[in-house]
Amino acid sequence: MDKIKLGISSCLLGESVRYDAGHKLDHFLKSAFDKLVEWVSVCPEAECGLGIPREAMHLTGALESSRLVTNLTNIDYTDKMLKWAEKRLKELKKEKISGFIFKANSPSCGLYNVLHEKGTGIFAMALMRYFRALPVEDEERLRDESVRKKFIEDISIYSSNQ
Numbered sequence: 001m002d003k004i005k006l007g008i009s010s011c012l013l014g015e016s017v018r019y020d021a022g023h024k025l026d027h028f029l030k031s032a033f034d035k036l037v038e039w040v041s042v043c044p045e046a047e048c049g050l051g052i053p054r055e056a057m058h059l060t061g062a063l064e065s066s067r068l069v070t071n072l073t074n075i076d077y078t079d080k081m082l083k084w085a086e087k088r089l090k091e092l093k094k095e096k097i098s099g100f101i102f103k104a105n106s107p108s109c110g111l112y113n114v115l116h117e118k119g120t121g122i123f124a125m126a127l128m129r130y131f132r133a134l135p136v137e138d139e140e141r142l143r144d145e146s147v148r149k150k151f152i153e154d155i156s157i158y159s160s161n162q
């Protein structure tokens with residue numbers, strides 16, 4: 001049986017792409033999904049050209065129109081990120097991903113609580129607006145067995161309808 005194509009924040013696969021040139025390899029996630037899926041790795045900050053290492057950043061502004069800004073020098077990378085995302089999301093559509101696992105709490109990848117205890121990262125938000133029905137989760141929520149089971153069901157259904 002063909003594996004399901006699943007997008008994932010690159011740092012969770014152990015790629016050294018974080019702002020400090022480190023990674024966040026998630027062994028649990030890999031052992032839970034490796035047999036089922038073919039990973040499609042995406043690091044929005046590195047791929048849009050912000051470099052490795054790079055200055056740490058955060059989200060600021062209103063929830064629906066938040067901005068991605070560096071912590072010390074206050075450079076706004078929102079437009080750069082969104083311009084790159086436009087092209088990358090089209091590629092991901094062509095690759096037929098059936099879901100995406102995001103790194104929690106990142107200003108680019110986080111799904112929940114990134115700004116004002118609610119906000120979503122810039123790339124995660126762009127992806128959800130582009131793929132309205134794509135199943136998405138983060139690695140923290142997937143520790144929960146019921147969330148994980150539901151996500152696997154959802155990506156299987158999405159994949160069979162591609």
Ligand code: SF4
Pocket residue numbers: 009010011012017018019042043044045046103106108109
């Ligand atoms: S959280 Fe997202 S942007 Fe940050 S290092 Fe991981 S993949 Fe890259």
